[in-house]
Every structure is written in C-alpha cells, then in structure tokens.
Amino acid sequence: MNSYLVSILQDALGKISDLPKSEFPEIQIEKPRDPSHGDAATNIAMLLARPLKMPPRKIAESLIAKLKTDPEKVSSVEIAGPGFINFRFADNWLYQQLKAVLDAGENYGKGDAQQGKKVLVEFVSANPTGPLTVGHGRNAVLGDTVARLLEWSGAEIEREYYFNNAGRQMRVLGMSVHARYLQLLGKEAELPEGGYEGEYITDIARTLQDEHGDSLSEKPAEDDIFKKAAEQAIFAEIRKTLERMNISMDSFFNENELYESGAIEDVVQKLRDADLAYDAEGATWFKTTTFGKEKDTVLIKSTGEPTYRLPDIAYHANKIERGYDLCLDIFGADHIATYPDVINGVKSLGLDASKIDVVVYQFVTIVKDGKPFKMSTRKANFVTLDELMDEVGSDVTRFFFLMRSPDSHLEFDIAEAKEAGEKNPVFYLQYAHARICSILRKAAEEYGELEDDTNLSLLNHDAEIRLIKNVFDFPGAVSQSAVHREPHRLITALNEIAASFHKFYHDCSILGEERDLAMARTSLLKAVAQTLANGLGILGIDAPERM
RNA sequence: GCGCCCGUAGCUCAACCGGAUAGAGCAACUGCCUUCUAAGCAGUAGGUUUCAGGUUCGAGUCCUGACGGGCGUACCA
Structure with a gap:
C-alpha cells in the first residue's frame, strides 16, 4: 500500500513542478498516531514548501488535484494540519488484505529484506x-x-x-574444584585467591569423588582433570538452561x-x-x-x-x-x-x-527484596536463570528481557516477576490468543467449519475495522524490529493487536449471531490468532490454546 | 578528564527517518460477569518530556552547554 501511495504521489509531483527528479525530497508515508487523521499520511507538501517557495497547504491542494487514486484502494484524501495529506483506505481493500493474511497463515509477517543473506x-x-x-x-x-x-x-x-576454556578464570575454577575435593576427603584445603565459592563447585567435586574416590588427592591443584570436570559439568548445565529458554x-x-x-x-x-x-x-x-x-x-x-x-x-x-x-x-x-x-x-x-x-x-539491574542486587559469579552472589524459570517459567523470563529497548537499562524485579501471575504483561498476549482459540472451538461446533466464500464485507463495526488495521501493522513491526534489532517494537505492536481484540470481544459476539456474520468474524479471529501466534513465535514464547 | 548509553506520569517504561492533542502497564479511584475465558472492558486522576540556549514550517527526538545516573577508559575477561 505504501509503495502504491508513493508511486501515485510521484506521478502527481511530476505534474505540478518542474524540479529535476534528483531535487525531490524522498516521499515518506507514515501512519498517523491519531486514527482520526486517516490510515496513512505524507508530509511531502511541507518538505516542498522551501524549494517551491509556496505555502505547504497550497502545494498539497495542487498535488491532490493531480492525484489519481484508485477508489478500490483509497476512499478519501484530505489536507490537514500544517499541510499533511491524509489517506483513508477503502473497506474493500481491507477485506482483500485480510483474505491475504489468512492465505499467508503461519508465514504472515515474513519479509525478504535479508533474503539469501x-x-x-x-x-x-x-x-x-x-x-x-x-x-x-x-x-x-x-x-x-x-x-x-x-x-x-x-x-x-x-x-x-x-567461549574460552583456557586462561586465568578457568585455572582458578579448576583449583577451586580441587580445594573442595580435598575438603570432601576431610583434608585441609583453602579456596585459592579469588576462588569460586558457589555450591556447584562442591557438586562437581563430589562427582569426582564418586568416580575416582581419593585417587586424585595427590594431583596438583592445576591438574587438568579438575578443570575439565568443571567445564564439562558447567557446560552441560548451560546447554540445559538454554534449551529451557527455547x-x-x-x-x-x-x-x-x-x-x-x-x-x-x-x-x-x-x-x-x-x-x-x-x-x-x-x-x-x-x-x-x-x-x-x-x-x-x-x-x-x-x-x-x-x-x-x-x-x-x-x-x-x-x-x-x-x-x-x-x-x-x-x-x-x-x-x-x-x-x-x-x-x-x-x-x-x-x-x-x-x-x-x-x-x-544496557545493564540489567536486579531488584531483589526491593533493593538493587550486585551479582558476582565468583562470589556465588547471583540468581540463576534456572532459579528464575523455576519461579516464573521461560515465557515470562523471555518476555521480561525483551519488553524494553536494548538501549534502556532494564530493571528486573524478581519479586514482581514471581508474583507476576495475573498482572504479568505476557499473559495479556497469551490470554488474547487462548480466548480466540476458545471462541473458534465453540464456533466450529455451532456453525461448522469455515467456508471459503465468507463475506468479509460484513465486518464494519468500529472494533472490527480497528482490529483489522492493527493486524496489518504486524509485518511492518517485524521488519522494523529486525532492522533496528529491537524486539520490544514487536511487543508494542502485539500489545495493540491484543488490546483491539479484547475490545472487539467486549463489543462484538460470534455465538448467537446470524451465520454469515458469525463466519466473517470467525475469519477475522483466525487472522488475529495467527498473527499473535506468529508474533509470539518470534519472541520464542508459547501461544497457548487454553489458559 | 575523555568515550558510549540513559534522564518522559508516584514506579517501570513506549513514542517508527524530526510530524498533528506525548502513550501503556503497575499503583489509586469509579463502573461492567445470567450472555463466546473478568488473566478482560470502559472511565477518572496523574506531565513545563531534568534545566538553559540553538537549528526550522514543526523538537521528547537533532546541535551546544549545564545537572543527575549507569558503563567503560587495565600488561582483568
């Protein structure tokens, strides 16, 4: 749609000015923050004010006069504010695109900006x-x-x-295991300077004891066997933790x-x-x-x-x-x-x-018991990801880390994540998905399976239109998040879809409605559920069918 | 001292490449379950976007300078 608008604007532009093409400012299409300003807007008239030495609204007027819009796609074009040109999409176009979303299914939202890279x-x-x-x-x-x-x-x-399994850190790690091993055998031993104090070191030493008895007691602290045992055990844990996090x-x-x-x-x-x-x-x-x-x-x-x-x-x-x-x-x-x-x-x-x-x-500030918490692996002052996932699960864990801009310091309040249960923002998205699945199950019982000729043009309630448009924002959100490497942008878009759905749920029903309308709404909800599932999939978060 | 990031509602944070009346969640307050999941919806209140200048049609966003916070600035990783 954006490229269509750009192309018709370029045509019109050529007709109202004789500026060489290279002098044209780039035509930008953006989505107005306020929906009453339409579905898409361009500031091109304002950008042209200076080179053309004309007031922006005048430019916008002559631009619109030359603009050839397809009524199947664009229903209105207006000048607003200081010189914005606002476009409103035709309903028919919305229905066609909605159909396209359903056809794309689990591929909806995929782009080709990095194709083949x-x-x-x-x-x-x-x-x-x-x-x-x-x-x-x-x-x-x-x-x-x-x-x-x-x-x-x-x-x-x-x-x-x-990773690096040589160097000072690892040497000290091996020596720490050695010290714990001797202690388990009842011998005098001290952790080395700057040694690792965590409980897991003793666990590793115990495994060595189980496998080798006291036969290693004469080995020097620097012997590879201690280091290797530690490395293997720890890596096994790390892999498990990662797997748990998807x-x-x-x-x-x-x-x-x-x-x-x-x-x-x-x-x-x-x-x-x-x-x-x-x-x-x-x-x-x-x-x-x-x-x-x-x-x-x-x-x-x-x-x-x-x-x-x-x-x-x-x-x-x-x-x-x-x-x-x-x-x-x-x-x-x-x-x-x-x-x-x-x-x-x-x-x-x-x-x-x-x-x-x-x-x-930026750094994560751990807030534990209401206070910032300084972590140190060496001193065993830490909350492990496993402990966190034991408390809140991997969905909440992933979501918490993704919901803020990477540029922003992240405050991770353990207590809040733990008690998060009902208030947790991740459930807002998952709940929307589960709720839709529930409706779809019941609708299938009452009306049977969807037919291909569903009349989508019955979708004209405000809540329906808003929901449809939000679904259309999804591919852009995916590509923007990818370009900027900022997953939180995707979360913002998903939140809007979920919010629009919950609003729709409140305003519009399916069960008990006349069949054609129920079918149209079922189609819409299928598209919404698919979009949410695709989005949650990108975040590595489960999209549950029941909650 | 120098470099990077940040400063937005009581708290945690959004705001696409500089766009129109700065938005959510939490906390507070008011309504809404006989009806597809109330893990929800609607509403009220809450702001001089740290401060001072500048750039321009237009600044939370860009520039300069203060102030405040984080992280660097190792013959540590």
Missing part, C-alpha cells in the same frame, strides 16, 4: 565458570530473538556460542581453535607486516593511536599471554573468512570499548569490517 549471530558466549545468571539472560534472549527476527526477514541464521545453538566455538590453527600468530604477523604492531616493554602492542585512540593497546602481555583483544580480532577475522554476509555480536555495554579495536584489527588484516555489526544492550 547468511548471518552469524554470536551471543551468550559466557565462559564456563558457573551457571547462567539473570545477568546473562538479557544477552541470551536478545540474541536469540534478533536471530529469529532476521530469519523472518529471510536470512539464513547460524547461532554461535564463543534457545538452540548451532555451534560452540572454542577460542583454543584460534591458537591451534595458528590464527593468533597469523594476526600478529600481519599486523607487524602492516607496521601496526611492535614490541616494547616486553609486551607486544597494537598501534591503536593510528586510529585515533589515546594510547596503543597491548596485544600480548609481557608474560607471553595474549590479552582478550587478540583472540577477539582473530575470531572476527575467522567469522568473516567463513563467508557470512553479516556477523552480529550481542554484548553488554561493558564491552563496548573493545569494539573499535576489533573493527580496526579486522580492517588492518584487509578484511571487510562492515560485515560486523553489534547489538549493545
């Missing part, structure tokens, strides 16, 4: 040092949902989890591969060749001052250990070399500072860094 979404990527916490939840849910949105835009998606990874990428393949050394060498890396003070540096940073950045510490930036660069280079059209990273605001280094690193290797894009989300 191969996209890698990397998210979660928590190192296996402990269970996933509520803090990781936003990353996990956001990443998965953005992936789903891109799938709905036609992209071919791969979900990847990047998240399924396609691949797990171990940072270690980058060392084994020589990719790390390769990066350093190439940077040296490009005169962007040098040795000083026992360390190897990346000349980030070349790119406008205040200081150069250490790539390899004087201990010989790389900083995380080096494998990050190698990893992103690896992703691009694997041939994706887009590599999307999901990370928290605390990692934003490293992003330019990675981009500059990748560029310096002669790769196309424009294929990398990033979704940054």
Whole structure:
C-alpha cells in the first residue's frame, strides 16, 4: 500500500513542478498516531514548501488535484494540519488484505529484506565458570530473538556460542574444584585467591569423588582433570538452561581453535607486516593511536599471554573468512570499548569490517527484596536463570528481557516477576490468543467449519475495522524490529493487536449471531490468532490454546 | 578528564527517518460477569518530556552547554 501511495504521489509531483527528479525530497508515508487523521499520511507538501517557495497547504491542494487514486484502494484524501495529506483506505481493500493474511497463515509477517543473506549471530558466549545468571539472560534472549527476527526477514541464521576454556578464570575454577575435593576427603584445603565459592563447585567435586574416590588427592591443584570436570559439568548445565529458554545453538566455538590453527600468530604477523604492531616493554602492542585512540593497546602481555583483544580480532577475522554476509555480536555495554579495536584489527588484516555489526544492550539491574542486587559469579552472589524459570517459567523470563529497548537499562524485579501471575504483561498476549482459540472451538461446533466464500464485507463495526488495521501493522513491526534489532517494537505492536481484540470481544459476539456474520468474524479471529501466534513465535514464547 | 548509553506520569517504561492533542502497564479511584475465558472492558486522576540556549514550517527526538545516573577508559575477561 505504501509503495502504491508513493508511486501515485510521484506521478502527481511530476505534474505540478518542474524540479529535476534528483531535487525531490524522498516521499515518506507514515501512519498517523491519531486514527482520526486517516490510515496513512505524507508530509511531502511541507518538505516542498522551501524549494517551491509556496505555502505547504497550497502545494498539497495542487498535488491532490493531480492525484489519481484508485477508489478500490483509497476512499478519501484530505489536507490537514500544517499541510499533511491524509489517506483513508477503502473497506474493500481491507477485506482483500485480510483474505491475504489468512492465505499467508503461519508465514504472515515474513519479509525478504535479508533474503539469501547468511548471518552469524554470536551471543551468550559466557565462559564456563558457573551457571547462567539473570545477568546473562538479557544477552541470551536478545540474541536469540534478533536471530529469529532476521530469519523472518529471510536470512539464513547460524547461532554461535564463543567461549574460552583456557586462561586465568578457568585455572582458578579448576583449583577451586580441587580445594573442595580435598575438603570432601576431610583434608585441609583453602579456596585459592579469588576462588569460586558457589555450591556447584562442591557438586562437581563430589562427582569426582564418586568416580575416582581419593585417587586424585595427590594431583596438583592445576591438574587438568579438575578443570575439565568443571567445564564439562558447567557446560552441560548451560546447554540445559538454554534449551529451557527455547534457545538452540548451532555451534560452540572454542577460542583454543584460534591458537591451534595458528590464527593468533597469523594476526600478529600481519599486523607487524602492516607496521601496526611492535614490541616494547616486553609486551607486544597494537598501534591503536593510528586510529585515533589515546594510547596503543597491548596485544600480548609481557608474560607471553595474549590479552582478550587478540583472540577477539582473530575470531572476527575467522567469522568473516567463513563467508557470512553479516556477523552480529550481542554484548553488554561493558564491552563496548573493545569494539573499535576489533573493527580496526579486522580492517588492518584487509578484511571487510562492515560485515560486523553489534547489538549493545544496557545493564540489567536486579531488584531483589526491593533493593538493587550486585551479582558476582565468583562470589556465588547471583540468581540463576534456572532459579528464575523455576519461579516464573521461560515465557515470562523471555518476555521480561525483551519488553524494553536494548538501549534502556532494564530493571528486573524478581519479586514482581514471581508474583507476576495475573498482572504479568505476557499473559495479556497469551490470554488474547487462548480466548480466540476458545471462541473458534465453540464456533466450529455451532456453525461448522469455515467456508471459503465468507463475506468479509460484513465486518464494519468500529472494533472490527480497528482490529483489522492493527493486524496489518504486524509485518511492518517485524521488519522494523529486525532492522533496528529491537524486539520490544514487536511487543508494542502485539500489545495493540491484543488490546483491539479484547475490545472487539467486549463489543462484538460470534455465538448467537446470524451465520454469515458469525463466519466473517470467525475469519477475522483466525487472522488475529495467527498473527499473535506468529508474533509470539518470534519472541520464542508459547501461544497457548487454553489458559 | 575523555568515550558510549540513559534522564518522559508516584514506579517501570513506549513514542517508527524530526510530524498533528506525548502513550501503556503497575499503583489509586469509579463502573461492567445470567450472555463466546473478568488473566478482560470502559472511565477518572496523574506531565513545563531534568534545566538553559540553538537549528526550522514543526523538537521528547537533532546541535551546544549545564545537572543527575549507569558503563567503560587495565600488561582483568
């Protein structure tokens, strides 16, 4: 519809002015906030006021005089306010589109903006040092949902989890298990400096005890067996947690591969060749001052250990070399500072860094017992995602993380999510879907199955028209959410559909109505239920048939 | 100090690329179940969009500067 309006406006535009085509401002069609302003509006007359040196309303008048609208599509065109041109859609067009929604079914809302693109979404990527916490939840849910949105835009998606099982963190983790293991055997042992205090460490030690008795007691704390046991147990838990949240990874990428393949050394060498890396003070540096940073950045510490930036660069280079059209990273605001280094690193290797894009989300503030709660994996001060899902389920968990803009700090009130039961906004959507399903079941009993020749033009109640129009907003909401990587936009649109449905439910009945009308309304509700189900599906949330 | 994000109703947050009278939920108050699920609907109240300038037909949105909050700014990840 929008492209139709743009094309007839362009025609009319050509007739009223002799401006060269390149000077025309882009014709924007938007949906007015206030429904009394019609179904679509354009501000083109206002944009032309300056170049044409005419008052906007005058321009709008002459534009409309030349506008050839198809009465089957547009029922009225009006000038309003400072110079908006408002269009109202013809009812017949609405009915045709509604039919199209029903025909599209579970594909309704799919677009082709990313058709044929191969996209890698990397998210979660928590190192296996402990269970996933509520803090990781936003990353996990956001990443998965953005992936789903891109799938709905036609992209071919791969979900990847990047992790590092070497390094200091993991060493301390293994030593922590070792200490707990000795304690279980009744021996004196202390957690290492900065050790992991969580209960799960003892559980892992107990498993080792069950399998090996005391035969490991002479092993040094750094022995791989402790670390490996921890990694395996923790990863198993992480996978389970993700699965519970409806998240399924396609691949797990171990940072270690980058060392084994020589990719790390390769990066350093190439940077040296490009005169962007040098040795000083026992360390190897990346000349980030070349790119406008205040200081150069250490790539390899004087201990010989790389900083995380080096494998990050190698990893992103690896992703691009694997041939994706887009590599999307999901990370928290605390990692934003490293992003330019990675981009500059990748560029310096002669790769196309424009294929990398990033979704940054702001921190989650956990509110527990009415107070902000500081979490630390190491100190075992955390609420795990599993605990949260035990309380509220995965639907509520996902919804909470998605309902706010990624740019916005998210306050996650545990108590509120727990008691959320009836008040929880996710139920508003699910309830609408369940309510429709219930009606459809009863309508099928009373009137039999839908027939193809349903007379949709019987739908002319205000509540019906509003509902139809809201359903039409869905594909746009999906594509906008995908483009901006902001799932909350989709939630807003779904909320409006649900609200319009609940209003319809109140105003219009089906059972007891004359058959033709009942059938028409049943068709409408099928379209609404389908739309809600599609939308909830993108959010990874169940669309229940009964509640 | 510098960089990024944020500041909107009592609270948590929306507002599509700069559009028309800034919207929801929660909390408060008033109505609506003999009738397809009241996990709902309708209504009342609640705002100088932190402040001061600027840009223009038009600013919550863009620019500058204050103020307030978060996160960075490591040879930690």
